[in-house]
Amino acid sequence: MQKRKICMVGDFAVGKTSLTQRFVNNSFSEKYLTTIGVKIDNVVVDDTKLIIWDVAGRDSLSPINTNYLSGAAGIVMVADGTRPETVESLHTLAEMVVEKIGQVPCVVAINKYDHNAFKLDDEQQNKLTSQGWDIFKTSALTGDKVPELFQVLNNAIGAVTSVGEEA
Amino acid sequence: MSGYTAHKGEYLNQAMVDVARIAKITRQLYERQQFAYLLVDHNWSVIEASANLENYGFGDVRVGDDAREAIDFLVGLDSHSTLDLPIVLSPSQNPVHIVLLPEDESLTVVLMDASRDYEQQQLVQQKANENELLLAQQRQLMADLEQTQAALVTKNTELREASRLQSSFLSGVSHEFRTPLAALLGYVDVLGERLLSQSQEESEEQLKVIRRSGRHLLSLVENLLDHGKFDAGEVVLNPQAIDLQGICDEVHAMLHQGAASKQIALEFDTTPTPLPSCLIDDSRLRQIMLNIIGNAIKFTDEGKVQVIAQCADEQFSLRIRDTGMGISKDDMQNVMRPFWQAPKNGKVGTGLGLTITERIVEMMGGQLKIDSELGVGTTVDITIPAPLIELDQPDINSNRAEHIGARRYLLAEDDPDIAALLKLLLVEQGAEVTHVENGQQAIEIAEREEFDVILMDLQMPVLDGYDATKSLRDRGDKTPVLVMTASAIEADRTRAEEVGCDGYLIKPVAVHEVLSLADELLQNQSAV
Numbered sequence: 001m002q003k004r005k006i007c008m009v010g011d012f013a014v015g016k017t018s019l020t021q022r023f024v025n026n027s028f029s030e031k032y033l034t035t036i037g038v039k040i041d042n043v044v045v046d047d048t049k050l051i052i053w054d055v056a057g058r059d060s061l062s063p064i065n066t067n068y069l070s071g072a073a074g075i076v077m078v079a080d081g082t083r084p085e086t087v088e089s090l091h092t093l094a095e096m097v098v099e100k101i102g103q104v105p106c107v108v109a110i111n112k113y114d115h116n117a118f119k120l121d122d123e124q125q126n127k128l129t130s131q132g133w134d135i136f137k138t139s140a141l142t143g144d145k146v147p148e149l150f151q152v153l154n155n156a157i158g159a160v161t162s163v164g165e166e167a
Numbered sequence: 168m169s170g171y172t173a174h175k176g177e178y179l180n181q182a183m184v185d186v187a188r189i190a191k192i193t194r195q196l197y198e199r200q201q202f203a204y205l206l207v208d209h210n211w212s213v214i215e216a217s218a219n220l221e222n223y224g225f226g227d228v229r230v231g232d233d234a235r236e237a238i239d240f241l242v243g244l245d246s247h248s249t250l251d252l253p254i255v256l257s258p259s260q261n262p263v264h265i266v267l268l269p270e271d272e273s274l275t276v277v278l279m280d281a282s283r284d285y286e287q288q289q290l291v292q293q294k295a296n297e298n299e300l301l302l303a304q305q306r307q308l309m310a311d312l313e314q315t316q317a318a319l320v321t322k323n324t325e326l327r328e329a330s331r332l333q334s335s336f337l338s339g340v341s342h343e344f345r346t347p348l349a350a351l352l353g354y355v356d357v358l359g360e361r362l363l364s365q366s367q368e369e370s371e372e373q374l375k376v377i378r379r380s381g382r383h384l385l386s387l388v389e390n391l392l393d394h395g396k397f398d399a400g401e402v403v404l405n406p407q408a409i410d411l412q413g414i415c416d417e418v419h420a421m422l423h424q425g426a427a428s429k430q431i432a433l434e435f436d437t438t439p440t441p442l443p444s445c446l447i448d449d450s451r452l453r454q455i456m457l458n459i460i461g462n463a464i465k466f467t468d469e470g471k472v473q474v475i476a477q478c479a480d481e482q483f484s485l486r487i488r489d490t491g492m493g494i495s496k497d498d499m500q501n502v503m504r505p506f507w508q509a510p511k512n513g514k515v516g517t518g519l520g521l522t523i524t525e526r527i528v529e530m531m532g533g534q535l536k537i538d539s540e541l542g543v544g545t546t547v548d549i550t551i552p553a554p555l556i557e558l559d560q561p562d563i564n565s566n567r568a569e570h571i572g573a574r575r576y577l578l579a580e581d582d583p584d585i586a587a588l589l590k591l592l593l594v595e596q597g598a599e600v601t602h603v604e605n606g607q608q609a610i611e612i613a614e615r616e617e618f619d620v621i622l623m624d625l626q627m628p629v630l631d632g633y634d635a636t637k638s639l640r641d642r643g644d645k646t647p648v649l650v651m652t653a654s655a656i657e658a659d660r661t662r663a664e665e666v667g668c669d670g671y672l673i674k675p676v677a678v679h680e681v682l683s684l685a686d687e688l689l690q691n692q693s694a695v
């Protein structure tokens with residue numbers, strides 16, 4: 001079976017682990033347990049085994065360790081719709097990703113869509129779409145748009161990767 | 168040189184010992200499971216794996232296999248590059264520190280236990296992140312609070328402005344009421360004292376002032392009541408077939424005196440003359456005209472007020488143009504606000520006329536537009552849909568002719584003045600009137616005597632109009648009941664109809680209204 005490495009990146013507590021767990025195990029926890037280093041999970045999508053690297057979020061103390069991104073075929077960038085600054089972060093995160101591993105397919109999750117403080121104004125949204133990213137307003141809590149997020153990324157990777165390069 | 172040669176053998180010996188020791192320590196380390204390793208070629212084919220690799224969850228790694236089949240985290244990695252991955256958690260496994268060390272022909276993957284690092288960092292990082300989330304929440308709360316505060320300040324200003332408008336409204340209303348009331352009472356006194364000594368013409372002049380002041384007061388009260396009714400959503404239109412020309416003439420007659428007393432001209436211009444008949448709520452139309460033309464006269468001290476009334480394409484349009492003080496651009500935004508009055512123009516009022524007029528016009532499906540220039544004058548344009556209709560002229564006349572006849576009225580009214588006035592006016596028209604002071608008396612007398620029509624006040628002591636009517640109906644008395652009330656509220660009317668009233672009159676009641684309504688009812692009754 002084909003295997004592909006993808007990485008979850010974004011600020012701390014935006015819901016990278018929650019989105020991964022919702023997709024992989026269809027589970028969700030209210031409790032916040034911050035990820036240290038990276039947690040690796042896998043799930044099969046359309047005859048492809050996705051190896052999901054759930055990377056520790058960026059915070060004010062430590063930047064993301066880009067070593068974890070090595071060899072990723074695609075990136076899920078995650079922000080928290082209830083914290084506008086995490087949406088702003090996506091742009092610097094994207095630069096960092098490109099610097100480390102070059103251009104790879106990328107989808108964006110603005111998470112916690114279920115939350116009543118969720119807000120994504122037109123200006124923010126336009127700025128994101130102008131980067132050519134697919135934007136998903138996801139909720140790890142309800143599962144809203146979570147399968148779509150990974151499906152679209154997997155399709156995009158399939159479209160750019162020639163078969164010979166894959167393991 | 169010789170010293171070096173002499174020691175060369177010793178150095179070599181020493182080096183050999185060191186290497187052996189390092190090798191031993193390394194083996195011991197592996198054995199103690201401090202770390203595991205995997206040796207692969209650059210195509211990831213396994214050359215060698217340490218026995219303890221299975222302690223890290225990778226038991227089924229065999230020589231010659233593709234390492235990436237068994238070990239997920241190797242997928243995508245480059246077998247030629249050094250890579251340090253400090254903490255990696257695979258499902259149900261302990262945290263490991265992974266290092267990739269490439270050589271010419273191979274790559275060594277070293278796995279070391281990182282549990283202790285993980286636990287330490289977890290504690291610190293969890294605290295730091297939670298703190299930062301709290302801080303962010305606090306910032307958000309502060310921002311929300313500031314917003315709420317700003318909203319409160321705005322609201323407060325609005326409330327203060329509203330309260331200011333209310334008080335200026337109250338003083339305006341008081342003044343507005345006092346002027347005509349003073350005129351009315353003053354002339355009533357004059358009339359009372361000099362009725363016999365002065366000429367009939369003089370008396371008639373004084374009566375005109377009294378009538379005008381009374382009407383003015385009434386229109387003020389109507390505006391006030393309407394304002395409340397609009398707010399409660401209780402205003403209902405009642406379109407009827409009316410004679411537009413008749414209404415224009417009537418309004419002119421009501422207002423020209425006021426204009427004349429200020430020495431300004433009031434010109435009415437109607438096209439076509441006479442204006443046709445159409446379907447409109449006549450009392451509302453009268454109210455609109457009185458409000459707007461009345462305003463024009465009030466704010467004009469010199470020149471004239473011109474009213475151009477036109478009826479075409481089922482539209483009634485009115486243009487009221489004055490040469491008054493005009494409205495400034497700033498004030499223009501405010502004129503439609505309830506209770507608002509231009510500051511310092513020396514005129515007072517309720518500040519309701521325009522507001523109510525606009526709402527009525529809108530309700531009729533029409534439009535009101537104001538155009539004004541300070542110091543030059545104001546033009547108000549009103550258009551109202553006016554479906555044309557044929558008025559059955561002769562029929563009206565025959566109606567009018569018929570109600571002059573001896574009808575027997577029972578009048579239940581607790582206010583002696585109103586009762587006396589109504590009785591006087593009805594008797595003048597040839598009617599016979601029996602007066603009682605409350606609902607109870609009305610029921611009693613109706614049991615003994617026959618009446619054609621009962622005129623019933625709603626608010627009365629002992630037994631009110633609602634209960635009295637209900638009681639009459641319960642007893643099988645079918646005499647038409649016309650209720651009279653000072654309340655212009657729709658709900659009261661509905662209640663009156665529910666208890667069995669046949670007609671509804673709003674005080675002050677004009678005698679011709681009583682007569683025509685009574686006619687209508689009696690005709691309907693005989694038709695059944």
Ligand SMILES: Nc1nc2c(ncn2[C@@H]2O[C@H](COP(=O)(O)OP(=O)(O)OP(=O)(O)O)[C@@H](O)[C@H]2O)c(=O)[nH]1
Pocket residue numbers: 010011012013014015016017018019029030031032033034035036055056057058111112113114115138139140141142296
């Ligand atoms: N309401 C709501 N809460 C969510 C959602 N996703 C995550 N959360 C909550 O947000 C907090 C952080 O979620 P995580 O998934 O741990 O976030 P993370 O991005 O993995 O954080 P780090 O590992 O610290 O970088 C947790 O308390 C979750 O329960 C969501 O869609 N809706």
Ligand SMILES: [Mg+2]
Pocket residue numbers: 016017018033034035054055056057
């Ligand atoms: Mg996480």
